[in-house]
Amino acid sequence: MLVIGSGIGGAATAWHLAARGAEVVVADAARPGTATEAGAGIVSPWTSRWEDALYPLAAAAGRYYREFTAELADSSFEVVGGMIVSADDAELAEAQERLASRAADAPEIGEVRRLDPAQARELFPALAPGLGAVHLAGAGRVDGHLLRRALLSAAERRGAKFVEGEVAFRADGTVVSPDGPLEADSVVVAAGAWSRELLAPLGIDLPVTPHRGQISHFDLPDTDTDTAAWPVVLPRTSHYLLAFGGGRVVAGATREAESGFDYRVTVAGQREVLENALTVAPGLADATLTETRVGFRPGTPDGLPILGLLRPGLAVSTGFGAGGLTNAPFAGKLVAAMALGEDPGFDLSPFAPDRF
Amino acid sequence: MLVIGSGIGGAATAWHLAARGAEVVVADAARPGTATEAGAGIVSPWTSRWEDALYPLAAAAGRYYREFTAELADSSFEVVGGMIVSADDAELAEAQERLASRAADAPEIGEVRRLDPAQARELFPALAPGLGAVHLAGAGRVDGHLLRRALLSAAERRGAKFVEGEVAFRADGTVVSPDGPLEADSVVVAAGAWSRELLAPLGIDLPVTPHRGQISHFDLPDTDTDTAAWPVVLPRTSHYLLAFGGGRVVAGATREAESGFDYRVTVAGQREVLENALTVAPGLADATLTETRVGFRPGTPDGLPILGLLRPGLAVSTGFGAGGLTNAPFAGKLVAAMALGEDPGFDLSPFAPDRF
Amino acid sequence: MLVIGSGIGGAATAWHLAARGAEVVVADAARPGTATEAGAGIVSPWTSRWEDALYPLAAAAGRYYREFTAELADSSFEVVGGMIVSADDAELAEAQERLASRAADAPEIGEVRRLDPAQARELFPALAPGLGAVHLAGAGRVDGHLLRRALLSAAERRGAKFVEGEVAFRADGTVVSPDGPLEADSVVVAAGAWSRELLAPLGIDLPVTPHRGQISHFDLPDTDTDTAAWPVVLPRTSHYLLAFGGGRVVAGATREAESGFDYRVTVAGQREVLENALTVAPGLADATLTETRVGFRPGTPDGLPILGLLRPGLAVSTGFGAGGLTNAPFAGKLVAAMALGEDPGFDLSPFAPDRF
Amino acid sequence: MLVIGSGIGGAATAWHLAARGAEVVVADAARPGTATEAGAGIVSPWTSRWEDALYPLAAAAGRYYREFTAELADSSFEVVGGMIVSADDAELAEAQERLASRAADAPEIGEVRRLDPAQARELFPALAPGLGAVHLAGAGRVDGHLLRRALLSAAERRGAKFVEGEVAFRADGTVVSPDGPLEADSVVVAAGAWSRELLAPLGIDLPVTPHRGQISHFDLPDTDTDTAAWPVVLPRTSHYLLAFGGGRVVAGATREAESGFDYRVTVAGQREVLENALTVAPGLADATLTETRVGFRPGTPDGLPILGLLRPGLAVSTGFGAGGLTNAPFAGKLVAAMALGEDPGFDLSPFAPDRF
Known part of the structure; x- marks a missing residue:
């Protein structure tokens, strides 16, 4: 084989x-x-807008994550919780409803709570002041x-x-x-x-076909913050935020379906990543931009x-x-x-x- | 000594x-x-808004550039022309007027021409479509x-x-x-x-005190363009553009008076540089972001x-x-x-x- | 305060x-x-040749490590064991004797074993074939x-x-x-x-005065090896080897007492690090050289x-x-x-x- | 077409x-x-050991270089002279003889001189003290x-x-x-x-098949040296040295015929480049190692x-x-x-x- x-x-x-x-x-x-x-890993299929064919697979995959990583006895995966963030209450309500409707078949989602902006910032201090959140306890992060x-x-x-x-x-x-x-x-x-x-x-x-993703790594200079406990942040775009210990924050990612195998960090791609990261989390402004990676995801029609x-x-x-x-x-x-x-x-x- | x-x-x-x-x-x-x-060098004191005390020194310095670099028999300095670019006709008129008033005492300025957007883009193809320009023949670039x-x-x-x-x-x-x-x-x-x-x-x-500047280097993938001939570009901000041969374009720079000696490329600084570069020259969107340098300029009160x-x-x-x-x-x-x-x-x- | x-x-x-x-x-x-x-951290004061004044402090510091990191509930420190490696039996015997004499007052040293080259390579597969080892169970690694x-x-x-x-x-x-x-x-x-x-x-x-250390990070391409379990390697020079999970190996370090604050990775420094790493562990030859860091240790007369x-x-x-x-x-x-x-x-x- | x-x-x-x-x-x-x-370019076919089929093509190519770069009006190519260096007089004699025998058909070779170690070091100050040289005026360098x-x-x-x-x-x-x-x-x-x-x-x-070359760039800190005038250095291995202006020296290159398309800078490859560079030119010891590039040359059986x-x-x-x-x-x-x-x-x- x-x-x-x-x-x-x-x-x-x-x-x-x-x-x-x-x-x-x-x-x-x-x-x-x-x-x-290249990929930073968020394991949170339940918050996706995936429908129909993909969601059942993804939901089963989400359930399976706890099982197989336990079997591996590996520390690459951790359940840290996640937040869908938005300034739009209707959007958050819709997200909460989607999670509620999926929770029956997916207890891995864990507790779902609506957070006001102050509560959201307490969990992820770099967040923009006006953003509310729907928090789910079961979201995880994985180091690919x-x-x-x-x-x-x-x-x-x-x-x-x-x-x-x-x-x-x-x-x-x-x-x-x-x-x-x-x-x-x-x-x-x-x-x-x-x-x-x-x-x-x-x-x-x-x-x-290759879909390029440009993904940046930041390093927070405020060494007195324990970033390992930060939840993953899921805006309503492709631009997520993911913290690891040691002040490392990952901001991803472009989705460039027409890129071909073009291994370059581009001016427009880097701008898009930074623009989105700072819109959602202006508290990252003074972080060090340590690295930008390029990965090619396999896309289908x-x-x-x-x-x-x-x-x-x-x-x-x-x-x-x-x-x-x-x-x-x-x-x-x-x-x-x-x-x-x-x-x-x-x-x-x-x-x-x-x-x- | x-x-x-x-x-x-x-x-x-x-x-x-x-x-x-x-x-x-x-x-x-x-x-x-x-x-x-760290510095990319534009030698064009005549287009500055420096007044009073500084302009006479700078004008004499501009005149002196041709003289001393000839004496050095060095190729680090080249007169490539420059463009003040703006979408605002009044701003361009003011710039042209300033150059005209300074030209009598500074023949190094060379010919001054008003360019419409199409003419400006012919000289600097990456420029935004709507930007007109005032072109002066005597501006130079220098490799520090x-x-x-x-x-x-x-x-x-x-x-x-x-x-x-x-x-x-x-x-x-x-x-x-x-x-x-x-x-x-x-x-x-x-x-x-x-x-x-x-x-x-x-x-x-x-x-x-140290004023941090974050300055980025781009590499144009369109290998069929001769960037050595591009004029320097001077928007009405601190964010200039400067091309060298071989497809290299330099986009500068932040002016961070409160930085102290902080040697980091920051998320906000990189965003500012890219944002400004793409606003003025969207044709740089697909360029490679090859490097960002940090330099500390000596600032005074x-x-x-x-x-x-x-x-x-x-x-x-x-x-x-x-x-x-x-x-x-x-x-x-x-x-x-x-x-x-x-x-x-x-x-x-x-x-x-x-x-x- | x-x-x-x-x-x-x-x-x-x-x-x-x-x-x-x-x-x-x-x-x-x-x-x-x-x-x-910049520093990769080996916590193994008992294998040092430090004498007189320094050893008592270091031994107390080694004992203290387990205590205070437990109090921090932090995962930056891990006891992974260490090996003094040498092709010279007398050198190993001397090292073993030193450890034995120190063990009475330092139970943290753990079990001390003499390993033949085959046993040593089993624990650290990249090791040179001819090197024997003295293994102590209590050595630790720390992520500074x-x-x-x-x-x-x-x-x-x-x-x-x-x-x-x-x-x-x-x-x-x-x-x-x-x-x-x-x-x-x-x-x-x-x-x-x-x-x-x-x-x-x-x-x-x-x-x-600043003593420069140049320290390199390698990434092993053999993704089927679990480097998190590798012991730290202590040759009889300043050039140690230290593995972390995910195939990362750290090779350090130069000790440059006359460097001043010179932040550069130098040709000779990089050569020294690579030369020493490959002499001790030729199995690292095909690893990726991912990064070299420069740090200034505070040295005293x-x-x-x-x-x-x-x-x-x-x-x-x-x-x-x-x-x-x-x-x-x-x-x-x-x-x-x-x-x-x-x-x-x-x-x-x-x-x-x-x-x- | x-x-x-x-x-x-x-x-x-x-x-x-x-x-x-x-x-x-x-x-x-x-x-x-x-x-x-990735390639640093030395144009000196006459010093090669290429025989038979390849030399006539290469010699014609060397002649053609001056012609076509003049036509391009391009500054990427410059005739700076070259030195075959060796501590072995017989080797130098053989090299000089080869050049002499080729000079009749290749006037581009220019003047050929034997240099003693002191003379060689005058031209390339970083050279090892014991190396003599055969200098040919016609060797060139090219920026690919x-x-x-x-x-x-x-x-x-x-x-x-x-x-x-x-x-x-x-x-x-x-x-x-x-x-x-x-x-x-x-x-x-x-x-x-x-x-x-x-x-x-x-x-x-x-x-x-791809033959990997790992090539390093150095930056000389002695800013008072005009490296633009340094000749190219050709030891009797694949490891040449090439200086450009501004203190930049290029040291190449490994020749790795079995690499496949493996885009990594490896520990052994970097060591080989540095080892060879410092053997030939120990004066580069304190240069900054700024960059190592990887290129794949197309090799044939x-x-x-x-x-x-x-x-x-x-x-x-x-x-x-x-x-x-x-x-x-x-x-x-x-x-x-x-x-x-x-x-x-x-x-x-x-x-x-x-x-x-």
Whole structure:
């Protein structure tokens, strides 16, 4: 069983396969710009506006997070609570209602409270004075880099092997690495935004394109504040805020669907990130801008992931867009089952690769 | 003759002293954040709103630029023309009038033309569509890093010696370096924003404070454009634009009078620079943000430099604020003369150190 | 009670003062290059060759580490074990003997074992094949950045206030900040390598000089290894290795006593760090070189810290050299007591400021 | 006529095509890690050990450099002289002999002189004391970034158009860009190390692989030295030294044939660059290490470039290895001729694409 790609999607799939006793080889090209490494992770599917097909998957993925990270005995994930913030009461009311309607099936949401601006600022002192919030206790943050390593280490302990370097399909379906052919009865493609070019030699045109995200890291100079306890902040845009310990705050992210693989931090992208961060949290004005990362999320035409079999012996798990850190671990479990010829126990038909 | 500091101010002074036959030692602490290294240089005093005391000095400095850089046989300075840009016709008319009134005494201004937005964009393609311009042929750009090295090399060729490391005054007026006392009959302090702390042990409180500037460098991806020919762009704020060859554009700068020596690129500072750059030149949106530098300009309470003798054998040349690359080379000539007991041939009384 | 400086030394002192009920103000200039921020922390005083005066302090500091970090409820410190590595059996025997002789008074050392090269590589897979080791279970690693923030947060919770910006003594002993005079009946100077210039206006010449350390951060590409469990590695030079989770390895450090405040990563310094790291651990060859930091440790002529009263109402805690992360928290406790007029309960006479 | 790739190879080809009146479109994916951007350029083919097939091409390319850069009116290339340095007299004698034997056909070599260590150090003050040199006046340095832009600007002035973004061949030979199909009667592939994957969909397996080079930039703190006049330094390894004005020195480069597209600065690679630089030029020890770049040179199995027609309407110009800045401009002229169905006037048979 060969897994191509070792971002969160590939790492989770490999771990599940190894856990079920499969002989697993993980191949990774170590390209820059993986979505996993760049991504700051908020795990809060219940606050999303995802509807229809995606929400059930995401809700199950949210539930699964506590379970599998406990199994990993890993500290990359932490439930810190989250706040939807807005100056518009109607918007907050709508968000609260959505959470209420979802809470019955998702006890992980935890307590939901409406906070006035003063209460919100008490939890996240950098917040703009006029913003109220809906706080949910169950939102979590995840460090993608650490989680990926934890998954790969766990896979290795269960016998997975690793191949470094770029691998490629030949037209006949075999896979070659820099050190020669790789034998595999079955392959899972989890190569994120690079999945399309990987599959091209097989005559398969998977409509996955890179959506660039520019994400900035700040360092708060006020060393007397314990940022590890700050909740994640979810405005009604793509621009979230996420604090870690040690004064580190992550502000993300642009969503640039037309970027191609353009690895640059751009003037307009950086401006957008800073503008949004300071609008929501002017208290970050004097923070140090320490770093801006670029990641390419795998986007699809309908915004849904691509999960399942492309043909016998060839599965795929990609297309998560900005939802990869939330959804890919659970998806990896399902795709691992399919690759082993088992019933995943979850309706994956909306995500079937042949839907396009 | 000891010169403390080797930014543009100190380097120019040392060069002049050496050129007049003085035995010169230059001491420099190589601190980060010098204004010279961070500064992008526009030499266009005639477009400034500087009045009264400062303009005559700056105008003479502008005239002097062609002369001394020719003498250095150096390529750090180039006359590329400049544009005052604005969407407000009245503002442009006022700027044109100011230039006209100054042109009689400053033929270096060169031809002055009013440009409509289309003409302005032809010269600087990234410019916002609605901005008209007043173009003056005589504006120049200077690379502070290269000019400083050229001045120091020229000083060395004329016999100047160099001491690396932090030097300090003792209360008795002697100067010590890490390698022991430095003998000097006469000292020129040109330590920029650090001049105050340098002079403190002498009981002298020079009111110079660090004004932070955050300055960003962009790289244009459109490799088919010859940016070396772009004129400098002067909006009616502190936020200029300056192009060099190879697609490099410099966008400056914040003016942060309360910063202290805080060496950080801040969230608000970076936002301000990008916001202003894109307002004036939206064509820079897709440029790469390659670097942001921090420099500390030496500011004074009245905005004028401090030039002259603090007491016999102790001269000072600092306090240039954002005008150092323009004014310091000429000031170095004048202060060198004073330090040698000669008449500088220019009225420096408005800049006298004892005016505070 | 005013504490000047908020590195580990100042932060610990402030926390102790606040814990004892003093009204504490902490002033910090946020200069770059603090030893605390740059330093990777190994807490293993028992393996040092420190003798005489320093060892008793360091041993007490090592004992104190478990106690005070437990009180902070902080995760910045972790006991991960350490290895003295060498190809020379005699050297290892000597190290083992030293540990044995110290173990009676320092049970924190934990189990001490001699490891053959294969055993050593099992614990730290990147190690050179020929190196044996003496392993002690009690060695710890500390993240200086996180520890400092934890101390400051704890101090704040106990009422400490914070002043940002550069403060200075006037000759009359009063202290001024950018916002005006600071009132304090008593002052503790904990300004690290900058303590000398801080005290100069008082006519006090504290012989503390900056010792530059260049420290590199590596990132291991083998994502299937759990580096969080690696022990710290202590060769018989200044060049240690320290792993954190997520594949991060820290290789330090140069000890440059003549550097002055020169904030640069130099060609020779970087070479020295890499050369030493690869000699000890050639398995790091393919790691990414992610960052090199520069820090200035406060060095003294006799290599001992300076702890105690300079005069009534003026205490000092600095001069820790490369031992600051280990020794400063405990020293902060002692100096806090002295500043409050209490008996520190530990013989600080070898560290008295007036010994020079 | 479509040129894919706009490094030196593609830019030169496009310029030549446009100069001959062809309608040219240049497509470039702006990938990081291009050899052109990372490469420091020494133009000194005569000192190489290249034999047989490559030397005649390289010698012609060296001759051509003066001609075409004059035509570009560009300042990216400068003849500064070069030194082969060695402590071994026999090695220097051999080098001098090689130059002498080549001088008859290559007057561009200029005067050739043997320098004793003192003379060599006078020209390049950072050199190791014991190294003698063979100096040739005709060696040049080139700034790859500036040269590429100059070629593209010149091509644009002659009518070339530009397409940004990744293009791909379809199996039927048509080319698609992010904005749709590109029409072209004829295509030149000049995509450097990426040429192989570009051609794969056509069933063509061009044996070009990425050879990583890690290249470091230093900044000399001795600001009183005029580095612009320093000759290039050519040891008998791949590790050259190259000075530019303003104290900038470039030290290159590793040659890592097995790297794949691995964009990382590695511990071993950085060590190799610094070790070699300091062995040859210990005077660089205190320089600042400002930056290390990674570039992927297109390598071939026999070390020769691949120039010519793959089939009618499809030409290729790549495989230059470390010699691209020297050889690609001339090769671009020849391949442009072939693509236009003309006789290139130079025997390209050793470089034919079908030789593998």
